[in-house]
Amino acid sequence: MKYSPLLAAFLLGAAAPALAASPAIKVPPIDVALMKDTVKTLSADDMEGRGPSTAVEPKVLDAIIARFKAAGLKPGGEKGGWLQTVPTVEMTMAQSSPLTIGGVGFVRGSDFVATSFRHVPHTEIKDSDLVFVGYGINAPELGWNDYAGVDMHGKVAVILINDPDYAAKDEVGLFKGRRMTYYGRWTYKYEEAARQGARAALIVHDTYPAAYGWNVVQSSWSGSEYYVARPDNAMDQTEANGWIQMGVAKKVFAAAGKDFAALSEAAKQKGFKAVPLGLKASLSFDSTLRRAESHNVVGLQKGRVKPDEVVLYSAHWDHLGHCEKDAKGDGICNGAVDNATGVGALVALAKANVKAGPARRSQVFVALTLEESGLLGSEFYGQNPLYPLAKTVGGVNMDALAPIGRARNYAITGGDKSDLTGIFRAVLKQEGLYESPEDHSERGHYYRSDHFSLAKRGVPMFDIARGQDLFAGGAKAGALATEDYVEHRYHQPSDEYSDSWDWSGITQDVKVFYKLGRILADGAMWPNWHKSDEFRGIRDASLKSGK
Numbered sequence: 001m002k003y004s005p006l007l008a009a010f011l012l013g014a015a016a017p018a019l020a021a022s023p024a025i026k027v028p029p030i031d032v033a034l035m036k037d038t039v040k041t042l043s044a045d046d047m048e049g050r051g052p053s054t055a056v057e058p059k060v061l062d063a064i065i066a067r068f069k070a071a072g073l074k075p076g077g078e079k080g081g082w083l084q085t086v087p088t089v090e091m092t093m094a095q096s097s098p099l100t101i102g103g104v105g106f107v108r109g110s111d112f113v114a115t116s117f118r119h120v121p122h123t124e125i126k127d128s129d130l131v132f133v134g135y136g137i138n139a140p141e142l143g144w145n146d147y148a149g150v151d152m153h154g155k156v157a158v159i160l161i162n163d164p165d166y167a168a169k170d171e172v173g174l175f176k177g178r179r180m181t182y183y184g185r186w187t188y189k190y191e192e193a194a195r196q197g198a199r200a201a202l203i204v205h206d207t208y209p210a211a212y213g214w215n216v217v218q219s220s221w222s223g224s225e226y227y228v229a230r231p232d233n234a235m236d237q238t239e240a241n242g243w244i245q246m247g248v249a250k251k252v253f254a255a256a257g258k259d260f261a262a263l264s265e266a267a268k269q270k271g272f273k274a275v276p277l278g279l280k281a282s283l284s285f286d287s288t289l290r291r292a293e294s295h296n297v298v299g300l301q302k303g304r305v306k307p308d309e310v311v312l313y314s315a316h317w318d319h320l321g322h323c324e325k326d327a328k329g330d331g332i333c334n335g336a337v338d339n340a341t342g343v344g345a346l347v348a349l350a351k352a353n354v355k356a357g358p359a360r361r362s363q364v365f366v367a368l369t370l371e372e373s374g375l376l377g378s379e380f381y382g383q384n385p386l387y388p389l390a391k392t393v394g395g396v397n398m399d400a401l402a403p404i405g406r407a408r409n410y411a412i413t414g415g416d417k418s419d420l421t422g423i424f425r426a427v428l429k430q431e432g433l434y435e436s437p438e439d440h441s442e443r444g445h446y447y448r449s450d451h452f453s454l455a456k457r458g459v460p461m462f463d464i465a466r467g468q469d470l471f472a473g474g475a476k477a478g479a480l481a482t483e484d485y486v487e488h489r490y491h492q493p494s495d496e497y498s499d500s501w502d503w504s505g506i507t508q509d510v511k512v513f514y515k516l517g518r519i520l521a522d523g524a525m526w527p528n529w530h531k532s533d534e535f536r537g538i539r540d541a542s543l544k545s546g547k
Contacts, residue, residue, distance in 0.1 A: 025430070025518060027511045028355040032503050035344035035510075038067050042317070042343060043336035043497045050335060051321025052294035052369045052377075053088065061295055064317060064367050067347045068299040072354035076300030076364055077386065084296040086369055086380040087229035089119045089289055093222075096285035099244070101130065102255045106248055112202070113221035114242030114283060117190065119233040123240055124284040128199050129155045130252070130277040134267030135163055136189045136201070141537060142174055143270065150274040153197040156281045158249070159189045162209035164268040166442065171415070174270070179415055180444035182456065182534045184209075187447070190241045200240040200281070204249040211443045217243050226373040228380045229291060240283060255279060294318070294369040296377050298386060301353055303362040303521070310362045310387040311521040312395030312459070313349060313513070314378065314450055315342030316371030320491060330493040337485065337495055342398040343367050345510050349398075352514055359521035361393060368450050371399075378453035390546030394420060394460040394527050396517045397451035398509070402466065403501035404481040406508045409436040409467030414446030417535075418460040419527035420516075427515045436467045458539035460527045462516050466509055 041047070041063050048056045065082045077083045098105035099112045106112050116123045134146040136159035163184035168177035175181050182188050186203055193201035207213050221243070227234065244252075253260040256277040266272055297317065303309065319335025334340075350365045364387055370376035385392070410433055412424050428435055438445070446452065451461035468478025489495040520527070526543060529536040 025515050027514050028352045030507050030510050031348050031351050032507055034067070034351060035348045035503065035506065038344035038347050039336060039340040040497045042340040043334040045332055045334070049321040049323065049333045050317060050319045052318045052373070053292040054321055057294060060317060061297055064297045064343060068297065068350065068365065071347050071351035073299030073301060073350050073365060076298040082297055082299070084298055084381065084386060086294045086296060086377050088292050088294060088370065088376060089227045089229045090224050090292065091115065091119070091227065091287045091289055092224040094286040094288050097283060100282045101252050102279040104255070109218055109222065111248050112242055112244045113217060114240050114285065115221060115225050116240050116287065117227065117234050117237035118239060119227065119229065119289060121289060122286050125156070125200055125240055126282050127280040130158055130279045130281055131155050132158045132263060132275045132277055134272045134274070135160050135183070136192055137163065137183045138192055139183055139534065141532060141534070146272060146274060147196045148273070152193070154199050156200040156202060157193045157198045158277070159193070159201060159203050160264060160267060161186065161203050161206055166209045171441065176415070179441040182447055185444055185447045190238060194236060194238045198238055200238050203243045204246060205243050206246055214245060226370065226376055228376050228383065252277070252279065294377065296369055296381060297367040299350060299365040301358055301363045303360055304358040305360045307362050308391055310364050310392045311517055312364050312366065312392055312454065313346060313517060314366045314368055314395065315339055315346040315398040316369065316377060316450055317343050317367040318369050318372055320372055323493065326493045333491065333493055334496045336497040337402065338400040338490065341401040341403070341506060345398045345401055345506060345513065348510050349513055353518070359518060360523070361521045363517070363521050371450050375450055375453050378450035382453040382457050388546070389457050389459055390542045392454070392459045394462070394520050395451065395454060396462040396513050397449060398513065399449050401506045401509050402481065402485065403503060403506060404470065404478065405502045405505045406471045407466045407478065407505060408469045408471060409434050410512065411436050411438045411465050411467055413438055413463040413465055415441060417533050418529045420460050420462055423516060423519050424462065424464060427512060430515070431512065436469070455535055458535055458542040460529060460539070464512070466505055
């Protein structure tokens, strides 16, 4: 969507001036000292890596609450307090049978992985029919339904990873070409299989469209899995979800007398019909369950005109806690960049908004828990919003802000999905910055951070990234700094705070965040997803219910 003054006036409301020409959006001074103090405190060794549901959590929460208070926020959590309790279930595989298909057994780990999203100690699937459902997509807005005409109740869905356009060289196509849509994410495929009544779902692994090797699948599914606890123990989910190796899939299809390659190609075409494979699958496993609680921290600045309408700002406070020791014997993953910087920015953003005075709408600032365990803090908020989603205008998420200096460019993660793009481009124009394309759009990064828990429920959320074209050193310096962090500090004990950090880039981020959020908070617009977007229907229904 191309920016124009007319579009800006539409987004801001008929009485508002065109954004590009308006000098009204002035950013108060950003309290860098407050950000430094927040990051240094949260990433200190005595915070033990901010592991959620551990003995150190109350200390972490107290530190965040103190800074929310110092910023001038009021409590915005449950029962007039600062917190929202997030109940969790940790499930650890105790023992597992092989996966048996057509009388042939496949080995857990090397051939397949599986778990249950239901909170139950024992799972058993016996002699369930296998059905190949292509990419397992049901997208009414695109006229696409891989489940059309098939009853999946009691059956096991076999599903291809990614979406039908993944091999495109550009971003042109029904499913946005090489850019992954939510329909390509493995989480969606399990959710849709459950909605279709499937008993279980097995995704066929393929390295290129998955963007990672089998080793990543195997390691990620070999330990404990965390879920948001639900009163119904998630019994609306499939009994089992998992992955199978490509070689396993080919053997199964051959045993069924089917050509895997030919059916995979057919699945890329609209009108594909699910194919029963004529084989039965069996699998059983036990799980041990541990229930615990963690907490989101919630601060509020009430709106002066429309206090019931909300703009949301978020950043996750948790990290990995105690982790594998490095060569120096350090076994605390401090998470200074990931994501003490996000919380520092959240606090500074809150203070700037308080200094500017209440906006037209309310502003809610949430430090989320359990992001590293699968976006559980934001998922719980999405399931149990403290402020109705039908009255949530939009929001800004902040995650892992690099202390590497100011950049000339920003990218909007997920691409041009909603009316928020016009606001983003207008702010860049005001700031004298340029838009760059998202790196590796085929990897679906928009669907892998906390904002997504709100987006998939219809709330348009900003997720933007400072680019690598640094004012000091250009793109080469930015790329080297990013590579250095990913290789030497990301999810390692060496992700520690340093007094030598360059805060100019993070400060630049906060100024951009401020403008993006304040435009929403002072405006009258209700941004929506584009008509072809996977979340448009959800937003339309939400706005209708909100009225």
